[in-house]
Amino acid sequence: MTDDDVVYVADGCDRYHESRECQGLSHARAVEERALSSLSDGFTLCELCSGTYQVGLSDGPFVTARLLEELDPDDIG
Numbered sequence: 001m002t003d004d005d006v007v008y009v010a011d012g013c014d015r016y017h018e019s020r021e022c023q024g025l026s027h028a029r030a031v032e033e034r035a036l037s038s039l040s041d042g043f044t045l046c047e048l049c050s051g052t053y054q055v056g057l058s059d060g061p062f063v064t065a066r067l068l069e070e071l072d073p074d075d076i077g
């Protein structure tokens with residue numbers, strides 16, 4: 001990934017997404033397209049996009065449950 005990658009930021013959030021289709025953006029009122037290099041240091045990569053946390057995969061339920069134990073729900077999206 002380069003500094004010029006386009007990422008997606010939900011309005012009012014300090015989390016960015018690599019995929020516009022990310023579930024973390026599904027409830028966002030507005031989504032801004034930004035250059036990754038333009039984001040301030042306060043921004044963190046979405047855990048869905050980074051692969052740390054995954055939802056809706058066919059091998060999902062117990063994988064998701066395991067990850068949920070490690071993840072604060074407030075941390076998503």
Ligand SMILES: [Zn+2]
Binds near residue numbers: 022024046047048
């Ligand atoms: Zn995401």
